[in-house]
Amino acid sequence: xxxxxxxxxxxxxxxLLVECIDALRNQTQxxxxxxVVNNGSSDYTTVWLDKQSxxxxxxxxxxxxxxxxxxxxxxAYKNGYTWIWCMDDDGHPKNDALEILMNNRGFGxxxxxxxxxxxxDKKTFVSKTKNYKSIDEVKGKLIEGVGHPFNGTMIHxxxxxxxxxxxxxxxxxxxxxxxxxxxxxxxKIPAKTITHSIQYHPELxxxxxxxxxxxxxxxxxxxxxxxxxxxQSRYSNKFLATLHYAYFTLAFxxxxxxxxxxxxxxxxxxTFWPVIDSLKNNFNDTPETIQDRMNKQYKKPISSFVxxxxxxxxxxxxxxxxxxxxxxxxxxx
Numbered sequence: 001x002x003x004x005x006x007x008x009x010x011x012x013x014x015x016l017l018v019e020c021i022d023a024l025r026n027q028t029q030x031x032x033x034x035x036v037v038n039n040g041s042s043d044y045t046t047v048w049l050d051k052q053s054x055x056x057x058x059x060x061x062x063x064x065x066x067x068x069x070x071x072x073x074x075x076a077y078k079n080g081y082t083w084i085w086c087m088d089d090d091g092h093p094k095n096d097a098l099e100i101l102m103n104n105r106g107f108g109x110x111x112x113x114x115x116x117x118x119x120x121d122k123k124t125f126v127s128k129t130k131n132y133k134s135i136d137e138v139k140g141k142l143i144e145g146v147g148h149p150f151n152g153t154m155i156h157x158x159x160x161x162x163x164x165x166x167x168x169x170x171x172x173x174x175x176x177x178x179x180x181x182x183x184x185x186x187x188k189i190p191a192k193t194i195t196h197s198i199q200y201h202p203e204l205x206x207x208x209x210x211x212x213x214x215x216x217x218x219x220x221x222x223x224x225x226x227x228x229x230x231x232q233s234r235y236s237n238k239f240l241a242t243l244h245y246a247y248f249t250l251a252f253x254x255x256x257x258x259x260x261x262x263x264x265x266x267x268x269x270x271t272f273w274p275v276i277d278s279l280k281n282n283f284n285d286t287p288e289t290i291q292d293r294m295n296k297q298y299k300k301p302i303s304s305f306v307x308x309x310x311x312x313x314x315x316x317x318x319x320x321x322x323x324x325x326x327x328x329x330x331x332x333x
Contacts, residue, residue, distance in 0.1 A: 002082035003032040004098070009068030009150070010089035011039040014048055021055065023092035029099035031085060037072040039063060064171035064222075069150055069179075071168075077160050084157070086150040091119065091201035093152055100197040101154055104141060109159060111183055111191040114152025115143075119200035126151075126204050129193065138195045147184070147191035149176040152199030163187050167229065169283040172219060174226030181233035208252060209259045214270045215298050218290040224252060225274035225283070249275055266298070 006024050010017045017036070024034055034055050038046060040062035049057045058075055060067070069086060076084045085098065097114050105112055115135055118124045123134045127148045132138055147153060163186075166179045183189045212220055227248050231241040249271065256267045277285065 003080070004083040004085060004102075005033040005035055005076045005081040006031040006085045006087065007035045007037065007069070007072040007076055008087055008089050009037045009039060009065055009072060010041060010045060011062055011068075012041050012043045012045065013089045014041070014043050014045040017045060017089045018048065020087065020089055020092040021052070023095065025054075026095050027093065027098045028096045029102060031098060033081070035072055035076060037068040039065075039068045063168060064175075065150075066166055066170040066172060066175035067168045069166045069175065073155065073160065074165055077157055077165075082157055084155045084160075086153045086155065087199060088151060088201070091116075091151055091199055094198035094200065097152060097197045097199060101152075101194050104194045104197070105154075109156060109162075109189055111147050111159065111180075111189055112154035113147040113149070113191065113193045114197040114199035115193055115195055116148045116151045116199050116201050118203050120203065122200070124203075126201050135195070135198075141195055143193040143195060145184075145191060146193045147180055148193075149180050151201050152197070159183060159189060163189070170226045170229060171222055171286065172226075173222040174230050177230045178226070178233045181230065185234055186236065208255050211259075211261055212267075214263055214266045215294050216291070218287045218294070220270075221274045221285070221290050223274075224249070224271055225278045225285075228275075228278035229283075245278070 008017065008020055021034065021036075024031060036049060036055055036057050038049060038057055038059045040060065046057075046059065049055060058071060060071060063071070065088070073084055073086070083102075085101075087093065093114060101112055101114060115129070115138075116126050117135055118126050123136060125132060125135070129146055129148075130143060132143070163179075163183050166175050170178065180191070184191050207219065208223065214220075228241070228245045231244045231248070232238070235241040235244060253268055253271055256264055256271070260267055277283070
């Protein structure tokens with residue numbers, strides 16, 4: 001017997017989570033189980049979940065959306081569920097979303113997705129969906145080649161057997177696209193969006209176009225660093241992946257000069273840090289370690305940060321190096 005489980009990743013959004021759970025409970029075709037990955041919530045989420053008898057709660061430290069979906073999909077797979085329906089806690093499915101999704105599945109292995117629609121106007125797509133702006137423009141039942149993980153995304157266990165799990169070390173921002181391209185491009189599994197299976201979601205904002213603070217915006221670190229993994233999944237050729245990442249980096253720096261009003265030079269230098277980490281395959285940082293480094297690195301004025309390498313080079317040219325036993329004292333820069 002094929003079983004369906006809904007998997008929601010949640011962190012400190014108790015009111016929105018309740019809205020999502022209510023929508024799942026009221027589906028015309030109900031899932032066999034509901035799993036909430038509680039990503040270290042410190043609000044009323046844990047207390048509320050403890051009182052729900054029909055919800056499986058998987059509590060863990062905050063490992064970001066990447067760590068949340070990795071854990072949730074892994075748990076569902078190991079516990080024998082056939083279909084895993086993934087969604088964020090700030091969205092919710094229309095009452096007939098699951099029924100329509102399952103009635104329009106094909107016979108082969110494929111990635112299914114709800115249409116992700118703005119929860120405010122109930123019409124416009126929140127992400128690029130071919131050339132469609134509104135659900136009213138779509139005439140057919142399917143939109144081939146399109147999927148927007150993890151917003152109403154239906155994953156068959158055979159995909160997990162073949163492709164594996166989302167990368168948990170990406171933490172935040174990009175893990176969903178990396179997984180999508182791995183499924184569709186690397187393993188050639190077709191994706192399709194079911195037009196009238198609706199997943200409501202808040203309108204997406206382009207964070208890099210809004211003012212951000214280089215001292216506190218740890219999310220921007222993940223935005224830049226993780227894009228290289230996305231490119232590696234999208235393009236099988238390593239050179240092409242690196243070339244597209246370089247183009248992305250230049251475009252991001254350009255956006256700093258266009259959209260940012262403050263600390264433009266600081267933000268450009270900030271960009272090099274996640275880029276270098278991505279190229280070195282360093283995916284160990286967490287929001288805590290990033291914030292700690294920000295606090296230490298950005299206490300100094302920009303002048304010392306920019307001119308320190310030149311100062312060091314000049315001093316090394318004119319000041320003799322200290323050697324052991326020479327009786328001299330090392331020059332402190």
